[in-house]
Amino acid sequence: MVTPQLKEKDLGLRDFLQLQKQQALEERATTFTAFSDEARRRGANTYARMVVSPADRKVVIQDPFSGKLRAMLMFASNNYLGLANHPYVKEKVKAAIDKFGVGLGGPPLLNGYTRLMSELEARLAALKKKPAALVFSSGYGANLGLISALVKENDRVLYDELSHASFHDGLRMAKARADSFAHNDLTQLEALLKADGKKSLNLFVGVEGVYSMDGDMAPLDKIVELCHRYGAFLWLDDAHGTGILGEHGGGTAEEHGVEESIDLSMGTFSKAFAVTGGFLAASREIIEYIRYFARPYVFSAALPPVLLAAVLAGLDVLEQEPERRTELRNISQYAAEKLRPFGLTVDPQAAIIAIRVPEWMNIRRANYLIHQRGIFLNAIEFPAVPENQQRFRISLMVNHTKEDVDLLAAVLEEVWDLERKLIKG
């Protein structure tokens, strides 16, 4: 086993972030590259590990530290339902290539709108129990597009403080008047709704179904009720619930039985469907409006048939193999119990488990040690989260076995012990 070279004191990302404000671009880029290379040399940079096999519970990577190929147990992928390497999905994608070729070369409003896209819109609308849907090239773009198209200067947005970066960027793009409320804090949300007192022309509320950095759910039934009471339009970003929650995989709203009360549902193809792309589902009028006013939709090329075919095939699997959702739920619950002793940030309610990293622990060194033991994990570090809230974010997939989870727990235990010793010694 390679001894960790990383010293106790981190490489000073905070210092770099301060320093860069005073540096001209060339100097800034050179300093950062040197910083990042040095971090890799010392084992402190596990980003962008190169995967050379299909995405599955086990992957083969080119190890950035040894340069050799090695098998890793994957707990960092949002391929929750194992569709990335599903034989039926692959067959459908191959057939779509033969029939439609690989791409289109243009945005949907011009030459990029295809029969597969229209078919997918109809299937997604049905999945979300809405009259219409619209497909974007990414979930990020879908959030940007939805907020910047819908919010005007006399409107106001209230949103959960833990909303995804794409939501924040959408608010910026729309130059929206916006206030956050504490995570899942309904009292604060209600106070903000009440305080607005119909001063805003349109009042929007934005929440996530399953929060991406913790894995807990929004209390959607109560949020729906508040939005109705105060006449607010409710957006739901269900990136991590779509396909895995609810009897039919309709997501967090289906799980809560409130699908028809959500004004607009957003989802991605980058999680349960394991490819890329995003979508919105709402009334026909709202969707048609967004189609012509969402800049990421209007000014970006359409998803090619190959990706649309992968999502259509994924929807078939959701219908034909509902047991995948049950199995995912079972293995996620098993993992939550097994990993609870390490300290979870919240009680996980879907397939994401966030393990709190104690303040005394060096998260980068810990992730290097975990990597050296053949486990591929995501370390969620500052500045993505505050320094005292760093965590390991574990994503379960349906193909994980109990033995995989046991191995993960054993490795964490060993690394936690080693870290304790390294800090003391």
Ligand SMILES: Cc1ncc(COP(=O)(O)O)c(C=O)c1O
């Ligand atoms: C909650 C949430 N919304 C939106 C996105 C963006 O989705 P995509 O990766 O499809 O661009 C993500 C992805 O990380 C997410 O977790």
